[in-house]
Amino acid sequence: xxxxxxTKSGFSLRGPxxxxxxxxxxxxxxxxxxxxxxxxxxxxxxxxxxNLTNILKQNASLALLALGMYVxxxxxxxxLSVGSIMGLAMVALAIASKxxxxxxxxxxxGPAIGLMVGWINxxxxxxxxxxxxxxxxxxxxxxARGLTYLxxxxxxxxxxxxxVRYIGQAYYSFGMAPPAGIPASLILVAVCAIGLWFFxxxxxxxxxxxxxxxxPHAARVSGINVDRTLVVVxxxxxxxxxxxxxxxxxxxxSGFPNAGIGIELDAIAAVIIGGASFFGGRGTVLGxxxxxxxxxxxxxxxxxxNVSAFWQQILIGLVIIIAVYIDVLRRxxxxxx
Amino acid sequence: MAGALLEARGISKYFGAITALRDVxxxxxxxxxxxxxxxxxxxxxxxxxxxxxxxxPSEGELVFDGRPVSFRSPKDAQRLGIEMxxxxxxxxxxxxxxxxxxxxxxxxxxxxxxxxxxxxxxRRMAAEHLNRLKIHVKSIDQNTEDLSGGQxxxxxxxxxxxxxxxxxxxxxxxxxLAIKEVGKVLDLVRSLKEHGVAVIIISHRMDDIxxxxxxxxxxxxxxxxxxxxxxxxxxxxxxxxIMGTKGHTQGLAHDNMH
Ligand SMILES: Nc1ncnc2c1ncn2[C@@H]1O[C@H](COP(=O)(O)OP(=O)(O)OP(=O)(O)O)[C@@H](O)[C@H]1O
Ligand SMILES: [Mg+2]
Numbered sequence: 359x360x361x362x363x364x365t366k367s368g369f370s371l372r373g374p375x376x377x378x379x380x381x382x383x384x385x386x387x388x389x390x391x392x393x394x395x396x397x398x399x400x401x402x403x404x405x406x407x408x409n410l411t412n413i414l415k416q417n418a419s420l421a422l423l424a425l426g427m428y429v430x431x432x433x434x435x436x437x438l439s440v441g442s443i444m445g446l447a448m449v450a451l452a453i454a455s456k457x458x459x460x461x462x463x464x465x466x467x468g469p470a471i472g473l474m475v476g477w478i479n480x481x482x483x484x485x486x487x488x489x490x491x492x493x494x495x496x497x498x499x500x501x502a503r504g505l506t507y508l509x510x511x512x513x514x515x516x517x518x519x520x521x522v523r524y525i526g527q528a529y530y531s532f533g534m535a536p537p538a539g540i541p542a543s544l545i546l547v548a549v550c551a552i553g554l555w556f557f558x559x560x561x562x563x564x565x566x567x568x569x570x571x572x573x574p575h576a577a578r579v580s581g582i583n584v585d586r587t588l589v590v591v592x593x594x595x596x597x598x599x600x601x602x603x604x605x606x607x608x609x610x611x612s613g614f615p616n617a618g619i620g621i622e623l624d625a626i627a628a629v630i631i632g633g634a635s636f637f638g639g640r641g642t643v644l645g646x647x648x649x650x651x652x653x654x655x656x657x658x659x660x661x662x663x664n665v666s667a668f669w670q671q672i673l674i675g676l677v678i679i680i681a682v683y684i685d686v687l688r689r690x691x692x693x694x695x
Numbered sequence: 696m697a698g699a700l701l702e703a704r705g706i707s708k709y710f711g712a713i714t715a716l717r718d719v720x721x722x723x724x725x726x727x728x729x730x731x732x733x734x735x736x737x738x739x740x741x742x743x744x745x746x747x748x749x750x751x752p753s754e755g756e757l758v759f760d761g762r763p764v765s766f767r768s769p770k771d772a773q774r775l776g777i778e779m780x781x782x783x784x785x786x787x788x789x790x791x792x793x794x795x796x797x798x799x800x801x802x803x804x805x806x807x808x809x810x811x812x813x814x815x816x817x818r819r820m821a822a823e824h825l826n827r828l829k830i831h832v833k834s835i836d837q838n839t840e841d842l843s844g845g846q847x848x849x850x851x852x853x854x855x856x857x858x859x860x861x862x863x864x865x866x867x868x869x870x871x872l873a874i875k876e877v878g879k880v881l882d883l884v885r886s887l888k889e890h891g892v893a894v895i896i897i898s899h900r901m902d903d904i905x906x907x908x909x910x911x912x913x914x915x916x917x918x919x920x921x922x923x924x925x926x927x928x929x930x931x932x933x934x935x936x937i938m939g940t941k942g943h944t945q946g947l948a949h950d951n952m953h
Contacts, residue, residue, distance in 0.1 A: 562810040563802045565790075569798055572789035579749055580799035581770030639789035644886045 381688065385633050385648040390502075392652065398660045403662045407538030411529065417608065417654035418543035419444070419602040419648060423625040425547075425554055426598030428646045429591050430491070431629050432558070432571045434638025435483075438495040438601035439475060440625060442502035444618035447471045447603030449506050451522065452515040452613025461521040468600035468607075475502055476596020480589030491592075499622070506615050516612035526608020533543060543605050547647075552600065555643040567591060571638030627674065628653055631681040652677070699758070700725045700893050701746060701777065701862055706755035708741055715741040716917045719755075723862065728884060729892045730908035730925075732937050739897045739915040740782055743864045746895070747779035748772030770799070776861030780868055782897075784851040788840030793821035794833060795839050796854045824857050825849075828883065843869035854885065862893040869903055881906050899937075901930045915939050 380387075396404040403409060423440050431436045447468035455464045475498055482494040525546060529539035536639060556563035566587050569577040577584050607613055632649025634641025660670045699722040699935075708716040716738045723729045733739050744750040746757070748766030757764050759775055766772045769779070792867065794817065802820065803813040821835045830849045833840070839847055848871055855863050865884070870879045883906045884894050886932050893897075898904055905910050912922035913936035921936045936939065 544779075560811055560814075562799075562803070562805070564811055565794060565798070565801060565812060568790060569787040569794075572787035573785070575783070576785040576787045576798070579747075579769050579779070579781055581748075581768055581773055582799050583768070639787070 359651060367434040381642070382642065387650050389648050389655065392655050392659070396655065396662075400662055404659065407534065409658070411538060411661070412509065413654050413658050414544045415529075415541045415650075417650050418541065418547050419606045419609075420621065420624055420628060420654070421547045421650045422550060422602035422605065424445045424646050424650050425550055425643065426595035427615060427622070427625040428559070428629045428634055428641060428643070429554065429567065429634075430595045431626070431634050431636065432567055432638060432641055433588060433591050434493065435491040435588070435591070436626070437476075437479065437595045438492065438622050439498040439502060440514050440595060440602075441618035441621040442499045442506065443472050443596055443599035444603040444606065445477050446475075446506045446617060447600040447619050448607045449515060449613035449615055451604060452518060455518040455522050456515055463520045464522050465604065466521065468604035470596050470600065472596035472603075473593050474596070476593035477589060477600075479596065480592035481661045483592070484585035484588050486521075490501075495592075503619075510613065510615045512615055513610055514614050518607060518611055519550060520674040521545045522604075523611055526605045526610070543609070546601070546605065546656075550601070551643050551647055554594075558643065561600025563590065565589060568639055571640070571691075573639075573646060574592060585586055616651045624653065627678050628677060633681070633687065636682070640684065698724060700727075700760065702758040703708075703742070703746060703752075704758065704861045705754050706742065706745060706752045708738075708745060708750065709753045714917055716745075716752075716914075719914070719917070719919055721912070721919075723893050723895055725861070725886055725912065726891045726893055727890050728896065728908045729896060730904035731897045732899070732904065732911060732933060733914035733915065733920070734937055734939075737914040737937075739914055740866055743779060743866055743895065743897065746772070747777055747864055749779070755785040773800070773858070775860060776857070777864070778855035778860045778862070779864040780848075780851045780855045780866060782866040782870070784839075784847045785951040786839040786847055786850060789838060791838055792825075792837045792842075792850050793818045795850055796821045796824065796857050799852070800858065803889075810834065820857075822851075825853055827901075828853055828856065829879070845873060847877070848872060848880070851889060852880065856887070856892075860892055862895070863887060864895045866897045867899070868896065869898060871898060901933060901941070904933065913937060 393530050423444065427437055427440060450471060451464050452469040454467055455461070479491070479498055482497070483489055483491050486496045492533060525542050528542040531539040532544070558567065566577060567581045568581070569582065570587060574584055603618070606617060628644055628649035628662055629641065630649070631652055632641065632645035632647070634645060656674060657670055657675065660673065702722040704720055706716055706719045719738070721742060726909060731739050731742070731894070741750065745752050748769040748771050751767070757766070764775065788797065790798070797817050797820070801810055801812040802816045803810045804811070818835055825832065825835065826850075826868060830853060832846060839850055842850065848868060852868065853863070855865075867882050872880065886897060887894050896903065896908065907952070908925055910924050911928065911933055912920065913920040913933065915936070916939075920939070921941060
């Protein structure tokens with residue numbers, strides 16, 4: 359209702375456009391700069407096909423977890439159970455595979471477990487009206503991990519059907535000399551990322567998820583079924599965790615009852631480093647993938663430069679704090695605009 | 696009430712031990728503009744949230760166009776053409792203006808249980824609609840958190856009129872506005888009336904009520920207190936109702952200014 363002159367901001371057209379570009383793609387620049395730096399320091403190791411392929415393979419499971427976690431964080435929620443879902447899925451499908459269950463069914467076990475635990479998270483949160491998803495998912499974190507130990511007696515299971523291992527192990531060389539190539543797991547990550555991007559940006563439910571993160575009250579008065587949407591959100595997160603269990607089982611040809619302990623924190627870190635707001639309503643799929651890569655490349659770079667694992671953890675902690683601080687600065691600049 | 700567009704009969708609303716409304720009756724006719732007044736906490740917003748489907752009444756019934764209705768969500772009320780502009784605007788600050796206008800009713804193609812949002816169409820429709828309402832914003836892609844209070848109010852009103860509404864409920868639409876913008880909102884209310892749209896407007900400002908309403912009703916501590924067509928009451932009488940007193944105090948200077 360107020361007439362705001364277009365010139366009010368005092369910026370030339372270029373100013374906002376450049377900052378908008380940086381806001382969306384700045385995080386990708388960070389990845390590129392890191393790669394250039396490592397390529398300059400240790401070209402023969404870092405740039406080797408084996409090393410690059412390894413980075414992608416090792417971080418594929420984390421990428422799937424982070425993508426699911428991202429959807430939850432957009433709603434200003436949190437899902438602590440994803441590491442346990444990953445472990446439960448991994449062990450359950452390994453046991454089934456060893457027991458000779460037909461492989462197409464085995465492939466479904468991980469995602470099915472993920473959907474189920476996610477549904478329980480969502481229903482617990484919305485129907486029981488638990489005050490915060492932290493509590494509900496902390497509960498399922500423990501329940502799912504306990505179940506994992508129960509069904510495996512705490513012992514690893516190994517030796518999976520080749521079809522089950524495929525998605526975690528295969529790679530397509532496209533004429534390059536092995537071990538160079540595109541891992542199948544990378545393709546799964548790409549498909550999931552594109553699907554999730556489409557869902558979040560181009561469908562009504564995706565937009566409702568952002569609205570819930572921005573202002574749940576506004577979502578409710580707009581006639582959005584907030585509870586049902588939240589249940590779907592936690593099911594997506596669970597589904598992605600189940601898939602990542604399948605990837606990890608395939609890559610390691612086994613089911614480890616301890617797999618994924620604490621990895622939910624890595625997933626949260628990747629999402630936050632990728633520029634999503636912990637308070638909901640903000641972020642991009644591209645940023646999440648960049649966040650995963652930043653963590654992966656950082657670890658890899660420190661590894662090949664023989665920096666101890668202890669230092670790696672300290673550095674990753676600092677990166678998380680810096681990433682959030684950059685977000686704070688950006689927000690402040692936006693307010694001044 | 697014969698001929699009413701929307702009628703509420705014997706509405707009570709309890710929040711735990713708090714009684715927000717007790718046995719309240721209310722009606723609004725097609726194309727009628729009703730002003731609702733009352734002290735802070737009188738229950739005005741609560742009654743309107745019941746009429747727009749956000750709250751379910753503890754007791755009482757709603758009748759729309761002569762048929763009893765019950766709303767389980769704002770969606771049910773929207774389907775009948777009942778829209779509400781909330782006191783706090785109820786906008787998602789992280790989303791652009793055009794998405795806020797169509798939130799929950801995005802234009803696009805069906806895809807199973809989902810709708811694939813046609814962002815381009817939504818932006819075009821939003822721009823046209825804002826133009827019609829003579830609302831000027833820098834860009835429909837601006838997030839609503841970057842807008843002034845008046846602009847947010849305007850977007851909230853735009854949302855309530857983006858679909859063919861039969862009744863628009865406005866909860867203190869002028870409270871956050873500068874004088875010039877107040878005039879725009881009130882003129883919009885008049886033009887809605889000209890188009891046959893009924894309006895309920897909550898306000899603490901007598902100028903608003905006496906500028907555009909046909910009838911005014913007062914709630915007092917969650918109950919019906921008084922009501923009257925505008926022609927047979929005065930500012931002072933209505934101010935008295937808000938404070939819980941009846942009986943006319945004639946002759947004050949600003950009493951007959953409208
Ligand atoms: N969601 C709620 N939970 C508990 N109590 C509520 C809720 N909403 C309203 N109330 C109570 O109901 C009563 C009426 O509130 P309401 O918001 O309808 O008043 P109002 O007339 O709109 O006041 P104002 O002029 O301040 O906006 C108040 O006592 C309020 O505290
Ligand atoms: Mg109110």
